Amino acid sequence: MCQNRKKFHKNCAPMKLKELLNEGIKILKEAEINTPVIDAQVLLSDLLKVPRWKLITLAEESIDKHIEKEFIKRIKERALGIPVAYITGKKEFFGLELFVEKGVLIPRPETEILVEKVLERLDQKTAYLGLDIGVGSGAIAISLLKNRPLLNMVGVDISEKALEITQKNAKIHGVEGRLKLIKSNLFENIKGYKFDFIVSNPPYVSEEEYETLQIDVKHEPKEALVAGKGGLEFYERIVNEGRKFLKDKSFIAFEVGYNQAKEVKSILEEYGFKTKVYKDLQGIERIVIGEKGWNV
Numbered sequence: 001m002c003q004n005r006k007k008f009h010k011n012c013a014p015m016k017l018k019e020l021l022n023e024g025i026k027i028l029k030e031a032e033i034n035t036p037v038i039d040a041q042v043l044l045s046d047l048l049k050v051p052r053w054k055l056i057t058l059a060e061e062s063i064d065k066h067i068e069k070e071f072i073k074r075i076k077e078r079a080l081g082i083p084v085a086y087i088t089g090k091k092e093f094f095g096l097e098l099f100v101e102k103g104v105l106i107p108r109p110e111t112e113i114l115v116e117k118v119l120e121r122l123d124q125k126t127a128y129l130g131l132d133i134g135v136g137s138g139a140i141a142i143s144l145l146k147n148r149p150l151l152n153m154v155g156v157d158i159s160e161k162a163l164e165i166t167q168k169n170a171k172i173h174g175v176e177g178r179l180k181l182i183k184s185n186l187f188e189n190i191k192g193y194k195f196d197f198i199v200s201n202p203p204y205v206s207e208e209e210y211e212t213l214q215i216d217v218k219h220e221p222k223e224a225l226v227a228g229k230g231g232l233e234f235y236e237r238i239v240n241e242g243r244k245f246l247k248d249k250s251f252i253a254f255e256v257g258y259n260q261a262k263e264v265k266s267i268l269e270e271y272g273f274k275t276k277v278y279k280d281l282q283g284i285e286r287i288v289i290g291e292k293g294w295n296v
Contacts (some may be wrong), residue, residue: 014062017055020044024075031079034214039084043074046088083216094143098169103161107139110280111201114255114287115143117278118199121251121289122148129193131156131245133186133200133238138166138179140199145175154193156184186234187241194247201255202234235264239271239290249293261285 015023021040028036045052047070063071074087085091085106091098093107094115100106118140122128127150132141135155145151157163163181170176182189235254242252252273256264265275265288273290280286 014065015068016059017044017061017063018059020063020068020071021055021059024071027072027075027079033078033081039078040075042084043078043087044071046090047071047074081214081216091137093139094146096139096143096146096173098137098139098142099165099172100137101161101165103159104165105136107137110286111139111255112143113278113280114199114201114253115140117287117289118144118197118253119147121197122151124148124150126150128152128196129154131190131193131195131198131242133198133242134162134202134234135166135181136162136201138169140201141166141179142169142173142175144199145170145178146173152178152180154180154182154190154195156182156186156190158183158185186237187245190245193245195245195250196247197251197253198238198242198246199253200234200238202238232260232263232267235260235267239267239273243271246292251289251291253287253289255286256288258284261288264288265290 021044024040024044025036028039033039041052041055045055047067048055048058050058077087078084083106085100086102089099089101091100091107094112098107118130122144128148130141130144130151130153132144132153132155135141135157138155141153141155145153155163155166157166160183163183166179166181167176170179184190235256238254239252246252252268254264261277262285265277268275268288268290271290273292276289276291277285278287278289
């Protein structure tokens with residue numbers, strides 16, 4: 001093996017895929033990245049445009065120098081704590097591949113449960129109008145629209161970047177005609193609407209909790225994560241201000257942070273909503289839904 005591999009000397013013989021992958025894993029382990037093997041596999045398979053499983057069958061293949069160089073560049077970015085999704089520019093969510101980049105929150109698996117619970121309340125043959133507050137990359141709204149052909153959505157965000165990324169993803173997945181995007185601080189620029197439901201994964205991390213987050217998460221936009229000292233600010237505002245935008249039979253669906261379900265449930269009940277709480281795969285109470293005019 002070439003002795004000066006890291007400098008990519010022009011006389012170095014091509015590396016085999018398994019050698020390159022192992023080098024990437026080694027760098028990530030030394031950087032104390034929690035998932036070095038998966039991350040290295042994802043970065044290399046994305047670069048080669050092959051599924052992860054195929055890395056096994058290609059293990060003895062020689063790798064072009066430009067691929068080798070780009071892979072190590074990506075590995076070094078990951079070693080600095082940059083999330084894999086920002087490096088590859090994409091993230092899978094609810095069976096959809098979404099474009100993401102720095103400046104928008106990366107969709108997470110637990111949010112898929114929020115989408116599932118909203119879909120359970122929406123009949124395939126009924127037309128609905130929903131509101132997604134804090135649309136981000138468009139993960140929630142686009143997933144809902146893809147699964148309910150008669151649904152229309154309004155998506156709001158204070159971030160121009162988020163609205164641009166959502167518009168791009170909506171176009172990629174063919175739902176842009178049923179999604180209206182508005183730059184708005186919550187309900188500030190929403191006029192004349194009555195919604196069948198409001199869905200939101202709002203910022204819910206407290207300032208204190210933010211300081212303890214992993215470096216990966218701190219590469220994501222802080223304004224999409226942090227909600228004041230207690231982390232409950234946006235739930236209170238969405239329920240209080242959102243009531244007048246809801247139809248008589250409607251609901252509000254939230255994703256909540258660890259140990260927040262009880263407080264968010266209380267907020268909804270204080271305003272007359274009947275509530276249901278759902279757990280994620282780790283058994284954490286993650287989704288809270290408040291129903292208005294429904295039999296719970």
